[in-house]
Amino acid sequence: MFDRLTERLDDVFRKLRGQGRITERNIDESLREIRRALLEADVNFQVARSFLHAVRDKATGREVLRSLTPGQQMVKIVHDELVSLLGRQMEPVKLADHPPTVILLVGLQGCGKTTFAGKLALDFKKRGRPPFLVAADVYRPAADEQLRTLGGSIEVPVFGLAETGEDADPVEICRRGVEAARKSNRSVVILDTAGRLSIDDEMMDELVEIRALMHPHEILFVADSMLGQDAVETASRFYERLAFTGSVLTKMDGDARGGAALSIREVTGQPVKFICTGEGLEALETFHPDRIASRILGMGDVVSLVEKAEQVFDGEKAEKMEAKLRQEAFSFDDFREQLQAIKKMGPLDQLMGMIPGAGKTLKGVQLDDNAFVQVEAIINSMTAKERVQPQILNGSRRQRIARGSGTTVQDVNRLVKQFQSMQKMVKQMSRMKPGRMKMSMPFA
Amino acid sequence: MAVAGLLEKVRNGLAKTRSAMVARITTAISGDALDEEAADEIEEILIQADVGVDAAVEIVDRLRERLRRAESGAEQIFVSLRKELCQIAGGGVPFDPGAELTGKPHVVLVVGVNGVGKTTTIGKLARLYRDSGRSVLLAACDTFRAAAVPQLEIWAERAGANIVRAQQGADPAAVAFDAVSAALSRDTDVVLVDTAGRLHTKVNLMEELKKVRRSLGKQCQGAPHETLLVLDATTGQNALSQARQFHLATEVTGLVLTKLDGTAKGGIAFALRRELGIPIKLIGVGEGEDDLQPFDGETFVEALLER
Numbered sequence: 001m002f003d004r005l006t007e008r009l010d011d012v013f014r015k016l017r018g019q020g021r022i023t024e025r026n027i028d029e030s031l032r033e034i035r036r037a038l039l040e041a042d043v044n045f046q047v048a049r050s051f052l053h054a055v056r057d058k059a060t061g062r063e064v065l066r067s068l069t070p071g072q073q074m075v076k077i078v079h080d081e082l083v084s085l086l087g088r089q090m091e092p093v094k095l096a097d098h099p100p101t102v103i104l105l106v107g108l109q110g111c112g113k114t115t116f117a118g119k120l121a122l123d124f125k126k127r128g129r130p131p132f133l134v135a136a137d138v139y140r141p142a143a144d145e146q147l148r149t150l151g152g153s154i155e156v157p158v159f160g161l162a163e164t165g166e167d168a169d170p171v172e173i174c175r176r177g178v179e180a181a182r183k184s185n186r187s188v189v190i191l192d193t194a195g196r197l198s199i200d201d202e203m204m205d206e207l208v209e210i211r212a213l214m215h216p217h218e219i220l221f222v223a224d225s226m227l228g229q230d231a232v233e234t235a236s237r238f239y240e241r242l243a244f245t246g247s248v249l250t251k252m253d254g255d256a257r258g259g260a261a262l263s264i265r266e267v268t269g270q271p272v273k274f275i276c277t278g279e280g281l282e283a284l285e286t287f288h289p290d291r292i293a294s295r296i297l298g299m300g301d302v303v304s305l306v307e308k309a310e311q312v313f314d315g316e317k318a319e320k321m322e323a324k325l326r327q328e329a330f331s332f333d334d335f336r337e338q339l340q341a342i343k344k345m346g347p348l349d350q351l352m353g354m355i356p357g358a359g360k361t362l363k364g365v366q367l368d369d370n371a372f373v374q375v376e377a378i379i380n381s382m383t384a385k386e387r388v389q390p391q392i393l394n395g396s397r398r399q400r401i402a403r404g405s406g407t408t409v410q411d412v413n414r415l416v417k418q419f420q421s422m423q424k425m426v427k428q429m430s431r432m433k434p435g436r437m438k439m440s441m442p443f444a
Numbered sequence: 445m446a447v448a449g450l451l452e453k454v455r456n457g458l459a460k461t462r463s464a465m466v467a468r469i470t471t472a473i474s475g476d477a478l479d480e481e482a483a484d485e486i487e488e489i490l491i492q493a494d495v496g497v498d499a500a501v502e503i504v505d506r507l508r509e510r511l512r513r514a515e516s517g518a519e520q521i522f523v524s525l526r527k528e529l530c531q532i533a534g535g536g537v538p539f540d541p542g543a544e545l546t547g548k549p550h551v552v553l554v555v556g557v558n559g560v561g562k563t564t565t566i567g568k569l570a571r572l573y574r575d576s577g578r579s580v581l582l583a584a585c586d587t588f589r590a591a592a593v594p595q596l597e598i599w600a601e602r603a604g605a606n607i608v609r610a611q612q613g614a615d616p617a618a619v620a621f622d623a624v625s626a627a628l629s630r631d632t633d634v635v636l637v638d639t640a641g642r643l644h645t646k647v648n649l650m651e652e653l654k655k656v657r658r659s660l661g662k663q664c665q666g667a668p669h670e671t672l673l674v675l676d677a678t679t680g681q682n683a684l685s686q687a688r689q690f691h692l693a694t695e696v697t698g699l700v701l702t703k704l705d706g707t708a709k710g711g712i713a714f715a716l717r718r719e720l721g722i723p724i725k726l727i728g729v730g731e732g733e734d735d736l737q738p739f740d741g742e743t744f745v746e747a748l749l750e751r
Contacts, residue, residue: 036497039491039497040496040497040681041681042494042680042681042682044492045488045491045492108678108703108706109559109561109703110558110559110560110561110676110703111559112558112559139731140595141594141595141598141599142591142592142594142595142597142598143591143595145590145591145594145595146589146590146591146592146595147590148590148591149590149591149612150590153590197703197705197706197707198706198707199706199707224559224676224678224679226557226676226679226680226682226683227678227679227680228494228678228679228680228681228682228683228708228712229491229492229493229494229680229709230494230678230706230707230708230709231678231680233707233708234678234706234707234708237707251557251558251559251643253643253645253646254557254643254644254645254682255643255644255645255682255685256680256682256685257681257682259680260680279558279588
């Protein structure tokens with residue numbers, strides 16, 4: 001994500017490098033390039049304009065440092081401005097003093113509200129706050145059923161037309177849903193509403209009514225990260241009517257440059273609170289403006305990567321693993337376990353996108369998650385003994401494994417070799433630093 | 445359908461776009477000539493309608509060129525701008541549900557990213573074909589999203605179409621195959637294939653789509669006869685990337701631009717037409733069952749710029 005914007009700014013700065021100082025002329029040139037990049041990233045025209053003004057002021061003003069090259073200066077200035085536009089720091093969801101916390105989700109059709117509702121519920125569940133989902137979309141065919149299926153998959157109760165009867169309107173569903181959540185002692189209620197156009201007064205009135213009746217602690221405006229110039233118009237209309245308290249950017253796992261994020265933040269002043277980075281319900285991240293700004297400028301996002309890893313590698317397992325490594329008893333079983341944990345972290349290309357510099361060097365390289373499938377198949381075709389003692393893998397055993405996993409002996413050989421060199425590597429690592437090893441990535 | 449009625453529909457859908465754009469363009473060219481300021485203003489207006497930087501710059505350049513040769517004046521500038529836009533948006537055979545169909549069954553594959561309105565478009569498309577006396581079968585190949593199949597079932601019922609479906613998680617290519625087989629044995633005229641929304645950057649999901657496409661062709665020579673890419677009009681420049689990738693994977697034969705009844709201006713249509721040359725065949729201008737309209741470039745521009 002933001003890949004292309006980063007590339008364009010990179011180009012600008014490359015042009016700037018090699019020039020002794022920032023002059024009127026090269027500022028103009030770089031600003032034109034930045035403007036173009038921003039517009040192509042769907043940053044709203046006016047937002048881009050004010051952004052460029054700020055950058056120009058900073059660049060020509062006294063904040064310019066002598067110790068840096070013009071390119072570095074521009075990177076710093078643009079980065080700082082991006083961060084300030086995105087809102088400096090991460091803002092968590094506000095929780096009610098007296099549960100349940102009521103969260104209302106609003107947005108256009110197809111922006112991903114229902115899926116986000118599922119993700120948010122799972123997130124609360126993981127953090128030990130029992131969630132409750134309310135399906136208040138009575139317009140789109142099967143919307144109720146969609147939320148019910150999602151809720152069922154994460155074992156979160158869903159309240160909707162089945163509970164209220166077919167005739168209930170969304171306001172009624174929300175009212176009774178929150179009531180039911182309170183009775184069953186759920187700590188968070190997520191109200192999923194129908195997608196609607198900001199100019200549809202009747203539908204907007206419905207949300208205003210729900211808001212007035214339920215007093216939600218958070219109203220989240222869910223927006224597609226692919227939104228174009230209209231993001232500003234739609235966000236400000238929703239904001240005028242509902243005074244939403246934060247926004248959510250969905251479908252960030254595509255190649256949309258996500259300029260809408262900057263626009264929405266700028267015109268409403270409300271923070272972006274979450275980003276959705278995949279179709280799986282666990283693909284939800286809190287929005288960190290500084291990290292995203294860094295990502296825009298190609299500095300990578302290591303913090304997110306580590307956090308993701310921490311979520312899926314639980315502490316106890318990590319300690320066991322560490323002990324095994326020190327005893328040099330790391331087996332194919334452990335390897336497989338780690339593979340599965342990494343798979344849970346999300347699609348590989350996304351993980352790579354967070355590693356500094358990887359965006360550029362890996363451009364065009366398709367990371368295939370199916371590569372894991374093959375490795376897993378090979379390990380699965382080994383006997384329990386072979387997994388623990390790979391040294392017994394002779395030719396005929398390898399042939400059997402290849403047949404069993406639908407691969408070739410060469411594939412098996414390659415994996416065994418990789419595994420051995422990995423074993424060597426982790427041995428060295430564990431000798432070097434016998435301290436805590438929270439995340440041991442089995443391959444580099 | 446009467447052209448006047450159609451214009452009215454598009455007009456209603458684009459009402460917001462029109463008033464804002466016209467007012468601004470009129471102000472911009474208050475003088476007699478297309479000076480730098482007016483040119484910049486027009487460029488800005490186009491960019492804000494999601495036309496894109498490249499397309500906007502090109503349109504304005506061509507506008508300058510055109511005006512150099514002709515009499516200038518506010519009226520003339522306006523006429524020229526309309527001509528330029530028409531030239532980009534126009535061309536292509538407008539969609540006509542009553543026209544003679546290639547293939548029996550005529551198989552239409554519908555693809556696009558998540559949430560653009562594929563299922564809704566299929567529902568409406570089924571209705572259009574039914575209204576022109578065709579038998580329709582819907583293939584519920586979105587076996588991924590929760591409740592996608594029940595959603596399509598409701599549309600099938602509304603339009604009076606048959607549906608072929610499978611369990612959630614089933615192989616979409618298998619469902620596609622079954623649907624075409626069923627259509628063949630039931631002598632159905634049109635098969636509309638609904639697929640799961642997918643981001644164009646997901647290689648494995650695009651591969652899955654290719655497989656669906658191949659399996660359609662197995663039972664019925666030449667299928668799919670039409671591959672429609674559904675795009676959300678609120679989408680910005682990313683629509684270009686979407687269209688490119690989907691076109692690579694599935695040879696898109698037409699675009700459907702949905703959600704034009706909102707505040708989004710749908711200017712991306714020009715960028716798409718200019719860069720990829722794939723015709724826009726249909727536009728969605730509302731949530732009603734009959735709010736899917738054949739796209740007509742001139743009407744579209746007319747509605748956009750009408751004074």
